[in-house]
Amino acid sequence: MKLDRLAASGLTLLLTSQAGVAAAVQSIVPGNSNPNLAGRESGYTCCGGDSMPEQAPTLVAGLTFGPSDVLTFVVSGRVALGGEPPPGDNPDGDGGFSMTNYGDGISAPEQVRTNALLGVFLGDETPTGAPTPEPLSFASGLGFTSIAPGIGQIFFIGDGLTSDTNAGFFDGEAQAFIAPVGATRLFLGTCDGFGWYNNGGSFTVDVVATPRGCGDPTGALGITASDALFILSVAVGVETGALCVCDADGSGGVTASDALAVLLHAVGLGPSLQCPACAG
Numbered sequence: 009m010k011l012d013r014l015a016a017s018g019l020t021l022l023l024t025s026q027a028g029v030a031a032a033v034q035s036i037v038p039g040n041s042n043p044n045l046a047g048r049e050s051g052y053t054c055c056g057g058d059s060m061p062e063q064a065p066t067l068v069a070g071l072t073f074g075p076s077d078v079l080t081f082v083v084s085g086r087v088a089l090g091g092e093p094p095p096g097d098n099p100d101g102d103g104g105f106s107m108t109n110y111g112d113g114i115s116a117p118e119q120v121r122t123n124a125l126l127g128v129f130l131g132d133e134t135p136t137g138a139p140t141p142e143p144l145s146f147a148s149g150l151g152f153t154s155i156a157p158g159i160g161q162i163f164f165i166g167d168g169l170t171s172d173t174n175a176g177f178f179d180g181e182a183q184a185f186i187a188p189v190g191a192t193r194l195f196l197g198t199c200d201g202f203g204w205y206n207n208g209g210s211f212t213v214d215v216v217a218t219p220r221g222c223g224d225p226t227g228a229l230g231i232t233a234s235d236a237l238f239i240l241s242v243a244v245g246v247e248t249g250a251l252c253v254c255d256a257d258g259s260g261g262v263t264a265s266d267a268l269a270v271l272l273h274a275v276g277l278g279p280s281l282q283c284p285a286c287a288g
Contacts, residue, residue: 032071032214032215033070033071033214033215035066035068035196035215036066036210036213037065037125037196037197037210037213038209038210039123039198039204039207039208040062040063040206040207040208041064041065041196041197041204042054042064042065042197042204043116043195044058045058045063045064045065046065046128046130046135046195047130047134047135047195048060048064048135048136049134052136055110055203055204056203057203058203058204058205063204063205065128065195066195066196067194067195068194068195071194073194074187074250074286075191075249075252075253076186076220076249076253077187077218077220078154078185078186079185079186079194079216079217080182080183080215080216080218081167081182081213081215082213083099083165083166083167083211083212084097084167084211085209085211085212086098086099087123087198087207087208087209088123088207088209089123089200089206089207090206090208092209093123093208097178098123098173099124099125099173100124100150100167100172101120101123101124101174102124103122104121105199105201106119107162108201108202109140111140112138113135113136113137113138113139113140113160114128114135114162115143115144116143116162117143117145118144118145118147120150120164121166121174121199122199123198123200123209124199125164125165126162126199127165127185127196128160128162128194128195128197129157129188129191129194130160130194131159131190131193132192135160138160140160141159141160143161144157144163150164150172151171151180152183153170153184154184154186154226154238155185155186156185156186156188156248156249157185157186157188158188158248165185165196168183168185169181170183184226186225186226188248189248194215196213198211220253221253222253222256222281222282222283223235223239223254223269223281224253225253225254230274231273233271233274235274236270236271237267238254239254239256239266239267239270240264240267242262243266249262254266254283255283255284256273256281256282257281257282258282258284260284
């Protein structure tokens with residue numbers, strides 16, 4: 009979904025979509041936005057000279073989303089380590105890079121790129137003192153079609169498209185970022201190893217959150233075999249997904265039977281899907 013650039017930061021739109029009503033907001037992400045500081049208390053220090061709130065990541069204000077809602081991004085701008093960037097757009101970042109994992113409730117991704125746009129989902133509580141989740145690895149590439157990060161896992165966003173701005177391409181398909189169960193906040197930052205405080209530039213980011221329908225956790229156009237595969241991953245504990253999206257037979261849990269029901273529905277053979285209502 010391509011959006012016209014919104015007029016001002018924090019402006020909320022309502023868009024009609026196949027899945028329901030989508031909410032869209034715009035945020036500005038300065039180059040010194042450290043995602044490791046997401047949700048931290050004032051005075052918290054980390055990462056070679058950064059502290060709250062001076063190097064705080066950008067909280068996407070005004071965006072409401074629920075579990076398994078799909079977020080898409082439209083991004084422009086450029087940031088640089090240690091100074092001002094050259095002109096132009098490069099949200100996918102520069103050289104390959106694995107971030108330092110500072111822990112304390114937030115994990116850093118592996119095999120991403122410096123100066124790229126990143127995100128991290130959190131719940132209502134501070135991550136400080138909480139268990140640190142496993143880091144996400146992007147060894148398979150940055151042109152994925154969908155990703156389902158967990159709470160506290162910093163993840164790559166880039167320009168939100170399957171194409172690569174570092175190679176000069178801006179015409180890819182929109183990537184689907186699936187909100188985890190328990191997430192209430194989204195923070196945006198940039199990719200660095202330490203000392204974000206001297207980074208320059210900024211990104212302008214439009215975020216759209218689209219509610220998912222029953223049996224459609226991946227945000228694809230309609231219900232497809234990819235949705236069935238994702239639900240099977242939820243059933244075996246590899247992914248997380250809301251009952252109101254993944255419990256296709258209304259049994260009260262997510263099992264392989266739900267994946268089969270969605271697969272049959274995708275090819276026009278199954279009965280209607282019967283997910284329970286979403287909480288809230």
